[in-house]
Amino acid sequence: MKHKVLLDSQKIDIVLHRLACQLLEKHIDFSNTVLLGLQPRGVYLSHRIEKILKEKYGISSLLHGKLDITFFRDDFRRSDKIITAQETNLDFSIENKSVVLIDDVLFTGRSVRAALTAIDTFGRPKEVELLILIDRRFSRLFPIYPDYIGVHVDSIENNKVKVEWKENEQKDAVYLIE
Amino acid sequence: MEGQLSVNHLLGIKYLTNKDLALIFKTAEYFKEIINRPIKKVPTLRDITIANIFFENSTRTKLSFELAEKRLNADVINFSASGSSVKKGESLIDTVNNILAMKVDMVVIRHSSPGVPVFLSNHVNSCIINAGDGTNEHPSQGLLDAFSLQERLGDIKGKKIAIIGDILHSRVALSNIYTLKMLGAEVKICAPLSLIPKHLKTLGVEIDTDLHRTLSWCDAANVLRIQQERIKDNLFPSVREYAAAYGIKLSTLNSLGKKIVLLHPGPINRGVELTSDAADSEHAIILDQVENGVAIRMAIMYLLSSKFKKHEK
Numbered sequence A: 001m002k003h004k005v006l007l008d009s010q011k012i013d014i015v016l017h018r019l020a021c022q023l024l025e026k027h028i029d030f031s032n033t034v035l036l037g038l039q040p041r042g043v044y045l046s047h048r049i050e051k052i053l054k055e056k057y058g059i060s061s062l063l064h065g066k067l068d069i070t071f072f073r074d075d076f077r078r079s080d081k082i083i084t085a086q087e088t089n090l091d092f093s094i095e096n097k098s099v100v101l102i103d104d105v106l107f108t109g110r111s112v113r114a115a116l117t118a119i120d121t122f123g124r125p126k127e128v129e130l131l132i133l134i135d136r137r138f139s140r141l142f143p144i145y146p147d148y149i150g151v152h153v154d155s156i157e158n159n160k161v162k163v164e165w166k167e168n169e170q171k172d173a174v175y176l177i178e
Numbered sequence B: 001m002e003g004q005l006s007v008n009h010l011l012g013i014k015y016l017t018n019k020d021l022a023l024i025f026k027t028a029e030y031f032k033e034i035i036n037r038p039i040k041k042v043p044t045l046r047d048i049t050i051a052n053i054f055f056e057n058s059t060r061t062k063l064s065f066e067l068a069e070k071r072l073n074a075d076v077i078n079f080s081a082s083g084s085s086v087k088k089g090e091s092l093i094d095t096v097n098n099i100l101a102m103k104v105d106m107v108v109i110r111h112s113s114p115g116v117p118v119f120l121s122n123h124v125n126s127c128i129i130n131a132g133d134g135t136n137e138h139p140s141q142g143l144l145d146a147f148s149l150q151e152r153l154g155d156i157k158g159k160k161i162a163i164i165g166d167i168l169h170s171r172v173a174l175s176n177i178y179t180l181k182m183l184g185a186e187v188k189i190c191a192p193l194s195l196i197p198k199h200l201k202t203l204g205v206e207i208d209t210d211l212h213r214t215l216s217w218c219d220a221a222n223v224l225r226i227q228q229e230r231i232k233d234n235l236f237p238s239v240r241e242y243a244a245a246y247g248i249k250l251s252t253l254n255s256l257g258k259k260i261v262l263l264h265p266g267p268i269n270r271g272v273e274l275t276s277d278a279a280d281s282e283h284a285i286i287l288d289q290v291e292n293g294v295a296i297r298m299a300i301m302y303l304l305s306s307k308f309k310k311h312e313k
Helices: A010-025 A042-055 A110-120 B018-034 B060-073 B092-100 B116-123 B140-155 B171-182 B198-203 B213-218 B239-246 B249-253 B288-307
Strands: A003-007 A032-037 A064-069 A098-106 A127-135 A148-152 A158-165 A173-177 B050-053 B075-080 B106-111 B128-134 B160-164 B186-190 B205-208 B221-223 B261-263
Touching: A003 A010, A003 B249, A010 A098, A010 A127, A010 A148, A010 A173, A032 A042, A042 A127, A042 B239, A064 B018, A064 B106, A098 A158, A098 B213, A110 A127, A110 B239, A127 A158, A148 B060, A158 B205, A173 B050, B018 B116, B018 B140, B018 B171, B018 B288, B050 B060, B050 B092, B050 B205, B060 B075, B060 B106, B060 B128, B060 B140, B060 B288, B092 B106, B092 B116, B106 B116, B106 B288, B128 B140, B128 B288, B140 B221, B140 B261, B140 B288, B160 B171, B160 B249, B171 B198, B186 B213, B198 B261, B213 B249, B261 B288
Parallel strands: A032 A064, A032 A098, A098 A127, A127 A148, B050 B075, B050 B106, B106 B128, B160 B186, B160 B221, B186 B205, B221 B261
Antiparallel strands: A003 A173, A158 A173
């Protein structure tokens, strides 16, 4: 298997700052906005974005949660892979809030579809936006498109995109595995 | 944590491993969060049909299983022996197979005879969940009791847990003993000797006949009711005398000099095993047990259903 570096840690840092600025442009003081990281790997990204917004742009109060979609997935009993649930932490109301759903890679769109159903169980948000670090744009199977995109990657279906975060894997990097 | 149970049915705690217990408890934590959301349902079991087959009376367990099934979006059918063809002489296997012919995927069964769930798991092609078999086991109750205790006490390992009351006729006692021993707790049984089965010592539990000594010893007490519907012999002089010797009062709890946790699987015979002021006191986590029962049963059904037949690819 060949690992090609798509983004190194410096480039990831630049992209994250750009994404934070794009969010800032739309949401200004974040008083009615919720950042919601998708378990497991979207949570790393949402924490990074939150950190930049707080430390660089002085956003002091920011609602931030994590969402697990295991029980909302459409491949239960269809896949040989063992799916293990993880923690959901959303201890505030999302009623009438702007929710920014955050994940590392957008591939078929199934996870995001499941996340939209899961969000519904917490109430009725004003709007839901999608922030993605890597958009594999020609692999979509659902009519789902991100509002904030780190980078586009055009790859064939058999390729894999792997995002590593220093919190978990020593360094930040995005690889294309061929 | 790996996400698969070692078993295909829930027949009793004695068939589970420590890993199974940890997985069920962890999954139940997630479901407990879900059942506290404004919309308490997940679509996970939308293609599963579950039959609740109850040959014995039940309020809490039946409602709890049914609610758990509905929260998971399963289709549910309910069967109770009274008013059914069982009264016309239909055998157990025929009854269950006829229900399964209606394309049922999972059976939750309660029966007065010990061993019925095991028997069914050997003779019918379905996933079986034991909701209480005679005086044998009531595994979902054992799990929810331990889960509730863990919530309150933290790790149960080394904790002192008393089981007080009618052990002889209780299926809750056996499932509790198995679960608590697996989790590393010290378990003491407290009852008149006539209400303690002889084999119990082989399970590694202590036996005591003195209520005050037991309550002073324990961190938590699971109080079981006197099962008058099952008692055929004169095992104690009268209910009044039992209540005087083994009934737990708030004044007794307050005199212990420490706070213990009080559990009861219900239904409570107020004034017999527990006085009202004790049952409604801050010691009691009886309503937490009921809430946790739904989450535990959701976890059991979710984990078991993930194991049976996969959809065609």
